[in-house]
Amino acid sequence: MPxxxxxxxxxLTDQERADLVSPEGLSVETPTVDRLRGEGLWFDRAYTPISICTSARASLLTGLYPHAHGMLNNxxxxxxxxxDLPTALPTFGELLADAGYENSYVGKWHVGQDRGPESFGFDYFGGSDRHHDDLDDRFRRYRESLGVEVGASDLEEPIYTAGEHPTLVAATTPAPPEATRAYFLAERTIDALERWAAADGDGPFFHRTDFLGPHHPYVVPEPYASMYDPEDVEPWPTYAETFDGKPRAHANYPDYRGVADFDWDTWAxxxxxxxxxxxxIDEQMGRVLDALSDLGLDDGTAVxxxxDHGDFTGSHRQFNKGPLMYEETxxxxxxxxxxxxxxxxxxxxxxxxxxxxxxxFLDWADVxxxxxLHxxxxxxxxxxxxxxxxxxSTYAQYHGDEFGLYSQRMVRTERYKxxxxxxxxxELYDLEADPHELRNLIDHPHYEEVRREMAALLVEWMEAVDDTLRRWAPKTLS
Known part of the structure; x- marks a missing residue:
């Protein structure tokens, strides 16, 4: 029986904010995601459990909030x-493999230093890098086969943060599109689909591709590097941020990240x-979907x-992400x-x-x-x-990164955060009156009842997921 x-x-992309591709979002060309929206279901209110790579990816694998799986920071x-992610925790990769799925994986992992996708039920076909895993020789050999050698000194129009150890924010690479990692990951994905189609295996397959972008550095080949004119990029409404009434970390973070002196022209x-x-990246996903169709796998494959989370890109005058629980991330x-x-x-x-x-995924596999689970x-x-x-409502956490440990919890309803x-x-925000989260109403007398209700809702969530802070944090909310 079939x-x-x-x-x-x-x-899966890395650090893609929702408004890049949402129906009423930014004027960014993403025909592939538009196509998926037109052929599927778009979730207007999808949220990450935590805005940091390792922790979010571990939550995706385990169905748990970070306080339970233990990967609190990168x-x-x-x-x-x-x-590394504890091996005793069930993950969907292992459970699907046990249920007869043929699992494959391409691209970024970043859920541990010593154990990769192979330890969690996947055949790994490469594509990551030294920052997140071991150096990936397959991508290096791929570029060599194309005769492309591009170093940092070859980048054009680079933007760096300030400080003793500057971080590359954005640049144009002289490499052709087919010599970039995003293109390579799409190639490896198409290879995986072709292998599965040719093998005509008995069981279904699960394939995961994790693009290493649009996470910074935004190093982009032409013609994409000049596709959007900075002069046409309007300042984010959140660029009006003054940090008045906000936690001190909000004002400290631009200095810490080395972007305090960035003006709007730089951010644009x-x-x-x-x-x-x-x-x-959208174009590369389009190549993958075209291959899926060409191989006759469209009807039987859920896409x-x-x-994993979003990106500030100058919103609230911030770079990257951090202990700031705004919609952008x-x-x-x-x-x-x-x-x-x-x-x-x-x-x-x-x-x-x-x-x-x-x-x-387990439901689809009858597992x-x-x-x-959370x-x-x-x-x-x-x-x-x-x-x-x-x-x-929805609930999220933050536990810190290289900036230091910094416990945060968030609850968001249709109107309030x-x-x-x-x-x-x-912090308390009225998202109806202040959709850009510029005014912290935590001490506003007219919102005292709302503050109590939202604090109580937060405690409900903490109790429901057995949050490790649930015993003492509520004492500070009265």
Whole structure:
């Protein structure tokens, strides 16, 4: 009897903010994501559980919030709380493999220093780099086969942060598009699909491709590097940020990141490269989808596009991400296409989270989810139904990065956002009156009742997920 379970293709980007591709978002050309939205279901309110790479990716694998899986900060730094994801935790890769799925993986991992995708149920086909894993020789050999050698000194129009150890923010690479990592990852993905189609295996496949972008440095080849004119990039509404009434870390972070002296012209030039990077990656995802169609795998394959978290790119005058729980870094793109199941061109305004993909994949594979997950399957939403008990809010965390440990918790409803900052003042935003989160209302007398209600909701979430701060944090919220 043929296996009716779907193949799954997960296309994950790195640091893609939702407004790059959302229906009412920025004027960035992303025809592939537009195509997926038109053929699938777009989630307007998708959020990451945490805005930092290792932690978010570990949550995706385990269906758990970071306090439970233990990967609290980035695994590649010297101050990493954990070097690797604990092997005792069930992950969807291992569970799918046990259920007969043929799993493959291309690109960024960044969930540990010593154990890669092979330790969690996947065949790994390469494509990462030294910063996040071991140096990937396959990409180096690929570039050599094209006769392309490009070093840092060859970059054009580079933008660097200030400081003793400047960080490259953006640049144009003279390498042709086909010699870039994004193109290479698409090539390896197409190879994986072709291998599976040729093998005609008995079980379904799960393939995951993790692009190393549009995370900085926004190093982009032509014609994408000059596709967006910096003069046409309007200042973010959040660029009006003054840090007045905000936690001290907000004002400290631009100095720490080396961007305190960036003016709007500098940010516009960086944002233009960021936009071009996204268009370039979108084109590579398009190549993958075209191959899927050419191989006759369209109807039997569920396609999911998401990102681990967003990016500031000058919003709130910030670079990268950090202990700032704004929409630009916590709201993520999420679109699902599954022929015959998902109604084409639909949207959902239900609150969903990146880690909800874990039990969704298991649901598709007829695999019971492990007990104690901090996630739930998106299947009813994909079927056009919203369960009566579906949450009307979402919850997120932050535990720190190289800036230092910094405990934060966030709860967001349709109208309000409340942020708990353990060592500093809390935050409250009225997203209806202030959608750009410029005015902290935590001490505003007219919002006292709202503050109490949001604090109580935060405590409910902390109790529901057995948050390690649940016993003492509520005492500071009264």
């Amino acid at each position: 296996d009716r379970r779907p193949n799954v293709l997960l296309l 695994s590649h730094e010297a101050d990493a709380i954990r070097r 030039a960086a944002a233009a490269k960021y936009f071009g990077f996204m268009t370039f 999911v596009h998401a990102s 916590y709201r993520i793109p999420l679109v699902v296409r599954r022929s015959g199941v998902v109604e084409p061109g639909t949207r959902s305004d239900a609150f969903v989270r990146l880690q909800d993909l874990m039990p969704t 019971p989810p492990p007990e104690g 996630a739930r399957s998106l299947t009813p939403l994909l079927d056009g139904e919203v369960p009566d008990d579906w949450p009307d 409340f942020v708990y900052n353990a060592p500093d003042r809390n």
